[in-house]
Each structure stands twice: as C-alpha cells, then as structure tokens.
Amino acid sequence: MKPLSGLRILEFDGLGPVTFAGMVLADLGADVLRLTRSAAAGAPAFSEVGGEVLHRGRAAVAVDLKDPADLARVKGLIAGADALIEGFRPGVMERLGVGPETCAALNTRLVFGRITGWGQTGPMARQVGHDLNYIALSGALSMMGEPDRPPRPPLNVVGDYGGGGMLLVTGVLAALLEARTTGRGRVVDAAMTDGSALLTSLFHALASRGLWSETRGTNLLDGGAPFYRCYACRDGRFVAVGALEPQFYAALLKGLEIPADEAPQFDTAAWDALHARFAGVFATRDRDDWAARFADTDACVTPVLTMAEAPEHPHNAARGTFAADEIVQPAPAPRFDGESRRLTPEPSPLSLDEALARWG
Template identity: 75%
Template sequence: MKPLSGLRILEFDGLGPVTFAGMVLADLGAEVLRLTRSADAGAPVFSDVGGEVLHRGRSSVAVNLKDPDDRARILDLIDAADGLIEGFRPGVMERLGLGPEVCAARNPRLVYGRVTGWGQTGPKAAEVGHDINYIALSGALHAMGEPDRPPRAPLNLVGDYGGGAMMLVTGVLAGLIEAQRTGAGRVVDAAMTDGSALLMSLFHALAARGLWREARGGNLLDGGAPFYRCFTCRDGRFVAVGALEPQFYSALLSGLGMSHDEAPQYDMANWPALHARLEAIFATRDRDDWAALFEGTDACVTPVLTLAEAPVHPHNAARNTFIAGGTPQPSPAPRFAGSDGPPSAERPVVTVTEALALWR
C-alpha cells in the first residue's frame, strides 16, 4: 500500500504544474480523478499534452464546466473528495460556481489547492504569463546563464514544477494532515513567483553575507568556479565537475595530473586562467574516457547524459530510476520502504456516474 492510498483528489485538467502535481499525488497512492474538457466545452482538450507519462495513474472524466448539469455532478464528486487541485486564473472557478466557499459549504474537510503564476492576489494576479515570466519576477532567472549573455531559462523546472507543482503538493499534503486533525479544510494558494523565490533562499543568505554577486558566472554555484561547471570533451560531449570541497578538488587535480601549487582552489583572480587550463585538458579525451577515469574517485566528475542515455546508465538501471518498456519515463519518487512499485498506466475515461459510484 502506498502512503496516500485511500485519499481522493479531484484534478481540474490543465497544463504545466497541475498536471505534474496530479501525477505526483497519484504516484504516491492517491485516487486522483482528472476532470478534462469535453469536446462540447468549446475549448481544446488537454488530454494529449503529457500523454501516458504525465497522466499516468488516474482516470479521467470529460465535463463541460459551463454546463449546469455537469457542474452539479462535479459538486457531487466534491462531496466525496479529500482534496482538489486547479490552475485556472484567479476568479475563474468562482465564476463557474465551483469556488472555495461553495465547495467548503458542501465539504468542510476539503483541501482546495490552487496554483497560478502570480498568485491569487497582488497587482499582477489577473495577468497572463509563463514560467519564464514568473521566475524573472522572483529574481531566480537573473542568476542563470552565461555572464556575457542574457539569462538562460532553466527549462520550466524552476517555476512550473519546483516553485509551482511541488509547492502545491506540499501545501495540499499539509492541508490534508490538518483536515484529519481538525476536520477543517484549507485553501492553498501556490504561486510560482512565491515558490521560485523560496527556492532562492540560499542565495539570498549568501548575498546578505557578501558571498554572492549579482553578476552571473562569477559565483561558486553558477559556473563561475572552474571546479563547479561543465566542460566540453574531445567528442563534443560534456562532463559535469562538482569538486567543491577541498578533498574533492584534490581528487580532481590528481586525476588531471595537476597540483595545488599550480591551481589553488580559491584564488579567484586566477579562476579565468584555470578555466582555460581545464577546458584545454578536458578537450583532450572523449567524455566516456573521462567518466571511466574518475569512476569510483572522490573527484565528483560525471558524464552529462542525454534523455536517451540516462535510462541505461548502470546506476539508474540498478535503481529502476526509469521505467523499462513502453514510453520512456521516470519512475515515481521519492521511494517508501515496502510500498514501491511501478506506477499504473493512464486509466480509461469514465463517466461522472461511474466516478460517483466508485467514490461512494
């Protein structure tokens, strides 16, 4: 049995963080029911986005949120739900008659999870945006990229998933624990601006102590340090070097045939020259040659794997980090002793009547 077995979550289908949060909750054992947009709802159906990966582990019901009969059936489902997650712009659910107050009147224990870019309040709450905009406003994006280039978007991992979906999951789980203790639900306001700002806590702490500079590429963890960055190898592939601690840096130098006397670790004035020296050395061998050389050492050097290579790496294969067979996809995480197993595939579409019968 998985940790969230027995909990029922309604997921109002959408893009980005809601879909990912629904997958995570289902992976953890919750009975998640996706409410998708029916063909007669006058809007694109999101079911093809994410497919069998992001939609795994849960059934779906096609509904028209503008139809009074469908909304009444949704409220019947809310009566039996423990939680709800949605990612519409502020005010949309209220206009549909499915806002937190209406739902709480039907089910006082309901945890109502909301995720947006800007949050439910504030001057920009009603504006549109995407991951890159939210992490730009939070201060996270400015720290990423090359020093002489514009900031580089880190996929949509920081805003949509880290600052959005995972904060939503955390808030919903906290609310569920409280509801079990008090009998009262909560409304969770997960904003990607808030979440991505929270993820930058370490760097605010470093800046307050004068240990982090605004200029990109001049700091310990942003590629500024020659012992914490990626290098191009002879075959055009890459290795990642993370030799932060002195003993790990010593192991790196040993593998490269260098000494501390010629490459002191924290002589920042010499970092540009050391960058160039290490770039030249790493360019003399192929990526996998370097990986083999440093395998089993404390140098913190690893190959940078592609999406296709990662599932077949011996470590990932031994841990079943990726699911073998079918569409390549990561396994659920984190793991729990005695309850792990492969996630179930996307379940079939059901009717509202069938869903109600299952939840009663």
C-alpha cells in the same frame, strides 16, 4: 499499499504545474480523478499536454460545467473528495460555480489547492504569463546563464514544476494533515513567483554575507568556479565537475595531473586562467574516458548524459530511476520501503456517473 492510498483528489485539468502535481499525488497512491472538458464544452484543451507520462495513474472524466446536470455531479464528487487542485486564473473557478466558498459549503474538510503564476492576490494576479515570466519576477532567472549574454531559460523546471507543482503538492499535503485534526480544510494559494523565490533562499543568505555577486558566472555555484561547472571533451560531449570540498578538489587535480601548488582552489583572481587550463585538459579525452578515469575516485566528475542515455546508466538501471512501459519515462519518486514502483498507466476514461459510483 502506497502512502496516500485512500485519499481522494479531484484535478481540474490544466497546463504545467497542476498536471505535474496530479501525477505526483497519483504516484504516491492518491485516487485522483482528472476532470477534462467534454465534447459538449468544446474540444479538450489540454488532452495532449503531457500525454501518457504526466497523465499517468488517474482516469479522465469528461465534464461540461455549464451543464447544470454535470455541475451537480461534479459537486457530488467534491462532497466526497479530500482535496481539489486547479490551475486556472483567479476567479475562473468561482465563475464556474465551484469556487472555494461553494466547495467548503459542500465539504468542510476539503483542501482547495490553487496554483497560478502570480498568486491569487496582488496587482498582477489576473495578468497572463508563463514560467519564464514568473521566475524573472522572482529574481531566480537573473542568476542563470553566461555573464556576457541574456539569462538562459532553465527549461520550465524552476517555475512550473519546482516552484509551482512541487510547492502545490507540499501545501496540499500540509493542509490535509491539518484537516485530519481540525476537520476543516484550507485554501492553498501556490504561486510560481513565490515558489521560485523560495528556491533561491540559499543565494539570498549568501548575498547577505557578501558571498554572492549579481554578476552571473562569477560565483561558486553558477559556473564561475572552475571546479564547479561543465567541460567539453574531445568527442564534443561533456562532463560535470562538482569538486567543491578541498579533498574532492585534490582528487580532481590528481586525475587531471595538475600539481596542487599550480592550482589554488579559492584564489578567485586565478579562476579564469584555471578554467582555461581545465578546459584544455578535458578536451584531450572523450567523455566516457574521463568518466572511467574518475569512476572510483572522490573527484565528483560525472558524464553529462542525454535523455536517451540516462536510463541506460548502470546506477539508474539498478535503482529503477526510469521505467519503460510503452515509452521510457521517470519512475515515481521518492521511494518507500516495501512499495512497488511499478508504473500505473493512464486508465480508461470514466463517465461522471462511473466516477460517482467509484467514490460511493
């Protein structure tokens, strides 16, 4: 039995964060039905985005919301759902006839989860954009990359998934807890600008104390510190160094065979020279040689693994961090005691009538 077993959630098929949120909720045990566009409504727009991984654990149900009969069946599903999640631009669900007010009239306990880039309100709410635009406006993007180059996109994990999908899941679960007590649902307005801004909370705290510079690559956690960054090795692969605390830094210096009196940790004026020295030493050995050298120390040095290598690492293999079904993919997380972490692949599609029968 998984933690969310018994919860019924409707996912209106979409891109990025709503698909990720649907996967997470299904991984946690919720019965999620993914409503997709039927052939009558046009080609399924998002059928291949995420494929077998992001669509795992829930059945697709093809619908045409412009068909009165399909719309009536979807409203029947809404009446029996605990939550609904969607990622359309503001106003789209209302135009489709399943906006928050309509849904609340059908089901007062329904939690209506909405995820957009800019949010449901504000002067930019109806503008188009993508992950990169949202994290740019939140200030998060300005902190990423080399100091003498434009900011580098951090994949789409900060906006779409961290500040978007994860915050949508958090908001939906919080509202579901409240609904159990009050009997009334909520509308959850999750915006990637809000969420990615929230993820930068630590750096606002540091900046308020004069401990964070807006110049990229000069700070403790953005690659400015020689003891918290990545280094190239002789074979062209990389190691990650995270020796923040003094005792860990001492272990790093010991492994690099650098005398402590020649490498004061927090002398920021010497960081550039120290970085160059560390880089020269790391370039003398292959990545896996360094990994073996530091394996049983507190130096916080680890190999930078590729996507192909990560599942094979002994620690990841022992924990089952990745699962291999037809393809290798990250296993559900977090884990719970007494729970099987076996993957639930994407089930066969259901018709609307089958979906209604399943939910009674």
